[in-house]
Amino acid sequence: MRPSLPPGRRVVVRAYGETPLEAVEQHLAIEPMEAPDPATLGPRDVVVAVRSASVGWVDLLMTSGQYQHMPAPPYCPGLEWAGEVVWAGGAVEPAEVAVGDAVLGDGLLAGPRSLGDYRAYGGFASYAVAPVEAVRRIPAGLSFDQACNLLGSYETAYHCLIARGRLAAGETVLVHGASGATGLAAVHVAKLTGARVIATGRSSAKLAVVAAQGADHVLDIGDGAGGVRAFRDEVKALTGGRGVDVVYDGVGGDVSLESLRCVAFGARVLVVGWASTPFVAQGKGQRGAPNANRLPTNLIMMKGLDVLGCPTVISTVVDPSIRAPRLAQVWSWAEAGRVVPYVGGSFAFDDVKEAMRAKWRGEVVGGCALRPDPLAPSIAE
Numbered sequence: 475m476r477p478s479l480p481p482g483r484r485v486v487v488r489a490y491g492e493t494p495l496e497a498v499e500q501h502l503a504i505e506p507m508e509a510p511d512p513a514t515l516g517p518r519d520v521v522v523a524v525r526s527a528s529v530g531w532v533d534l535l536m537t538s539g540q541y542q543h544m545p546a547p548p549y550c551p552g553l554e555w556a557g558e559v560v561w562a563g564g565a566v567e568p569a570e571v572a573v574g575d576a577v578l579g580d581g582l583l584a585g586p587r588s589l590g591d592y593r594a595y596g597g598f599a600s601y602a603v604a605p606v607e608a609v610r611r612i613p614a615g616l617s618f619d620q621a622c623n624l625l626g627s628y629e630t631a632y633h634c635l636i637a638r639g640r641l642a643a644g645e646t647v648l649v650h651g652a653s654g655a656t657g658l659a660a661v662h663v664a665k666l667t668g669a670r671v672i673a674t675g676r677s678s679a680k681l682a683v684v685a686a687q688g689a690d691h692v693l694d695i696g697d698g699a700g701g702v703r704a705f706r707d708e709v710k711a712l713t714g715g716r717g718v719d720v721v722y723d724g725v726g727g728d729v730s731l732e733s734l735r736c737v738a739f740g741a742r743v744l745v746v747g748w749a750s751t752p753f754v755a756q757g758k759g760q761r762g763a764p765n766a767n768r769l770p771t772n773l774i775m776m777k778g779l780d781v782l783g784c785p786t787v788i789s790t791v792v793d794p795s796i797r798a799p800r801l802a803q804v805w806s807w808a809e810a811g812r813v814v815p816y817v818g819g820s821f822a823f824d825d826v827k828e829a830m831r832a833k834w835r836g837e838v839v840g841g842c843a844l845r846p847d848p849l850a851p852s853i854a855e
């Protein structure tokens with residue numbers, strides 16, 4: 475018999491900001507949190523003492539209502555988390571999960587990116603509540619920090635490169651934003667596919683990590699002032715003048731335009747995101763696209779390009795059947811130790827604002843983790 479769960483703390487976003495940084499400074503706070511009361515929970519629910527929550531780009535964008543999915547403030551951020559099960563409802567089979575298990579949460583089925591009743595429980599908190607279908611035992615060998623940075627990034631990499639991009643062994647892929655969470659996952663997934671990876675970024679220090687993580691070539695395309703310079707000649711040289719077969723573009727803006735100058739005829743250009751022009755919606759949850767990126771149709775036509783939008787979550791909502799093979803592949807890679815998320819920064823709970831600032835400023839390579847108060851060890855006694 476376990477003791478009753480002690481109170482904890484959680485982060486709350488009280489109102490949307492004009493920008494993510496403004497939201498972090500003005501509208502985000504840590505507040506006390508009562509432990510979830512099992513009497514109010516369902517027979518298939520579980521309570522998890524969160525040990526690590528991923529601090530992702532989407533978590534930041536959500537705080538200003540500039541992400542397409544908008545939980546109404548006040549809300550608790552933290553799309554993805556990992557921790558220890560501290561309570562399970564009476565209809566949860568031990569073969570599913572049991573108290574004491576280390577689990578990760580599926581951010582599409584619970585937490586602020588989900589659609590139903592579990593949206594209230596974000597990972598930036600001592601406790602998360604989820605239906606048992608939304609938790610999975612962490613593959614052996616993964617830490618809590620790594621586990622909470624698994625599904626979102628690797629499902630994105632799989633959806634973009636494989637489901638949409640049909641990346642094949644022997645092809646060459648140009649991965650932009652390769653030091654980021656999804657970019658580094660894309661480097662890993664592309665290498666597992668047998669492709670050759672040319673990875674770009676604006677920091678040679680971060681690119682050294684990307685190279686150590688498996689990229690065949692790294693190109694520092696920074697212009698020294700926060701922007702990017704031309705890189706077509708280097709990419710052409712690395713591909714014998716032919717250009718790349720696939721572009722994984724999570725950066726947008728000038729990077730997209732320059733990429734179209736160094737692709738092979740018939741290449742696939744994967745529109746993953748636009749980290750360089752994040753404000754395609756206005757702040758405080760207002761819609762509108764003042765900075766929407768534009769691509770030249772003449773190059774798309776004459777090079778016979780396939781420009782493919784790659785929304786990982788929306789595609790799944792439209793066609794739920796596409797998720798099972800994606801999850802199965804990512805999971806089997808993780809269980810076999812073939813993908814291990816690289817986590818470049820871990821922050822104490824009290825440093826949540828610094829964690830979010832660092833993530834927004836691009837100071838963290840790969841995944842980023844926030845560690846709620848260590849309640850779990852005392853509960854587990």
Ligand SMILES: NC(=O)c1ccc[n+]([C@@H]2O[C@H](COP(=O)([O-])OP(=O)(O)OC[C@H]3O[C@@H](n4cnc5c(N)ncnc54)[C@H](OP(=O)(O)O)[C@@H]3O)[C@@H](O)[C@H]2O)c1
Pocket residue numbers: 530531532630650651652653654655656657674675676677680700701702724725729745746747748749750751784785786787833836840
């Ligand atoms: N398609 C989907 O379903 C999906 C899923 C998740 C995320 N996304 C999107 O994908 C993008 C990347 O997400 P993420 O989680 O990987 O973000 P991230 O971890 O913040 O990484 C983004 C990377 O982009 C580069 N970058 C940022 N600002 C830049 C600028 N002004 N110019 C050039 N490069 C810049 C940075 O690399 P350097 O500093 O090394 O240059 C950074 O490491 C975001 O737009 C996100 O919304 C899409």
